[in-house]
Amino acid sequence: MEEDLPEAPIATTPSDVNHTASWRTFRPVIDLKLCTKCNVCWKFCPDDAIAFDGVGFPVIRLDYCKGCAICAEECKPKAITMVKED
Amino acid sequence: MTQLVISGNYAQSYAAKLARVHVVSAYPITPQTAIVEKIAEFVASGALPAEYIKVESEHSAMQACISASALGARTYTATSSQGLLLMHELLHWAAGARTPVVMGVVNRAVAPPWSIWTDHGDTMSQRDTGWIQFYGESNQEVLDTTLMAFRLAEHPEVRLPAMVTEDAFYLSHTVEPVDIPGQDQVDAFLPPRERSSTLEVGKAMRLGSFTGPEHYMEFRHKIAKAMVRTRDVFLEIEDDYARITGRNHGGLLPTYKTDDADTVLVTMGTATTTARGVVDAMRADGHKVGLAKLRTFRPFPVQELRDLATRVDRIGVLDRSFTFGAAGAAFTEVAGALYAAPHHPQLRGFVAGLGGRDITAAMVREALLDLLTRDGPESSWVELKSRTEAS
Amino acid sequence: MARLTIPAQELMRSGHSACPGCGATLVMRYLLKGLGERTIVTVPACCWTVIATPFPTTALDVPMLDCAFEATGASISGLRAAADQLGLKDVTIVGFAGDGGTADIGLQALSGMLERRTDGIYLMYDNEAYMNTGVQRSGATPEGAWTTTTPVDEFSRGKLEPKKDIMAIIAAHNPPYAATVNVAFPEDFVKKVEKAKAIHGPRFFHALAPCPPGWRYSSEKTIEVARLATDTNVFPLYEIVDGVYHITRKLGVAKPVREYLQTQGRFSHLDDAEVAKIQAQVDARWKRLLALEGLA
Structure with missing residues (x-):
């Protein structure tokens, strides 16, 4: 509705209301036994899709992960595997 | 109030100074130059505590005004002919972003053949850009209308850019006696700009954005409605101006x-x-x-x-x-x-x-x-x- | 938890519209980590026009102002002037534009901004072609690369002309600070941004932003491709501080350029002679850079 729009085209809703999970064909799965908590996966994620749990292990935010697999590629101990989505 | 014998160009300069503009961004072109030269003097002497951005083109002049206006500054530029045509893309932009830039235009013919003389072809070809357009008949009217244009452009019911034009040489370089309102009179008429629809530091907000077909028409319709409201708002503003200065130039069609x-x-x-x-x-x-x-x-x-x-x-x-x-x-x-x-x-x-x-x-x-x-x-x-x- | 090597604060949100593995997105993320929240970003037509998401959402937690394609430099100047006039002197103004918007259509406004000493930052994220419109060659496309307007077929071999040296153009304006940054080296990237933030006057970043669809490689390779760009000397990391060059990453021996080229489909047609020619150009540019550093 026109009445609901601001007078000028100003966007103010943070983009994380948009979920991009459906873009994904493969999802990263982290083997915590191999993870060294080096944060490389977090550092190189273009989608801000990696958070940390209470003890510092990375957690994939699957609502936003697009499955680019940079994290798996850059993970030195190879703790991340890309698994095909159903 | 004082009376000065000045050109239409200086009438523009004095109006920008009296309006206490924050940012002026301009590029020289005949016959507009005296407008921005005078403003440069005002800024250099401290008489006008504004930022004067000396840009490398008219296109940049208008972009700098739009961006400054997007943050809440009162902005002014001036141009003519080819310079206005180079700005064309950004004239649409100023209206679309709802930035109330005010611009003086010295009407000059468009090349080729080169001509520095007056003609309305430059501004007529900008009539679809969403700018309010005033055509001046005298130097006094140019000064008065420019002051009114600031208040009109910034009015919450309007928020559209406005241009005030003057015929090349007939006004731009011809001196006439012009009553210059006192700064106190102008301050009473034109308060500081309200900061609405402007960027705020620290906030997630994107001005401009992009839309699919679901919103674009509505944003355009908002501009259309604002332009319709402009008529009544202007008549009120001119009445108010007349109360303060005693001059009323007769609305949209005198x-x-x-x-x-x-x-x-x-x-x-x-x-x-x-x-x-x-x-x-x-x-x-x-x-x-x-x-x-x-x-x-x-x-x-x-x-x-x-x-x-x-x-x-x-x-x-x-x-x-x-x-x-x-x-x-x-x-x-x-x-x-x-x-x-x-x-x-x-x-x-x-x-x-x-x-x-x-x-x-x-x-x-x-x-x-x-x-x-x-x-x-x-x-x-x-x-x-x-x-x-x-x- | 291990110490983070770059700031934790995220001023770029998830849910943006970038392609998977987008280098330009990491450029924005690192830039804002270095600049912090007292920042205003102005963006012309480029991939980020789309990445930032359509109305009514926005991917940045700082204000973003869209500007005309060719006018980023002027937009920075306008925002700076307004900020100073409105008592926002502590705010950093940054223009964020692609290589086409910078080295081609926006060069004039950029030059103007540098010449008039606007106190602001201009970052060119370089994905080496008009990617948002579908991979057309720009002045920043490297020699030999395939794009949709420099096809590779029996008659043509990709782009014939060398890449425009934007840093040399910037250096000719003598800004107080200019640097190259690369998404494969986020610590170096953020450190340079933090350094630039403390300097006044016009500052410039040339950021390498690998593009999986445009460069024709698989999305997980973005960091590897970017790292190889620097480690083969194709994209050296350096700063120019008040005219003094300083190379910030030097390997004893650079890797062969072939290792970089072969990661990307856009170079896959190149034969040995063409690769050798590119290697020679890279070597010559590196030698020149070392000489410039030696002037200090």
């Missing part, structure tokens, strides 16, 4: 001796002054002629023209530009405005004064006499130097 007129000539800019003298002379000869001045082209004074049309039999429109493939822009727009009116006067267009050719009293008289006595041609070029009659 008229002269039209009450009992059967024939009216519609003019723009300085040709109006010439035509006013012709009306007086022809009235002395018993002709019931009058004058209406298109002071605004955007918004177009449709309501005022329809009111006028109910009282007269013949309307001539004097255009200082031409829309190739059609006719003079003012003529076609007057025709469009009157089509839905109950009364249809005989309507004719006269194209005159392109590229700085004088619009003389004799020329205006000839056109009015022709209008009084003939029903056609619908559109004609006045005093074209040709072996055959022009039409």
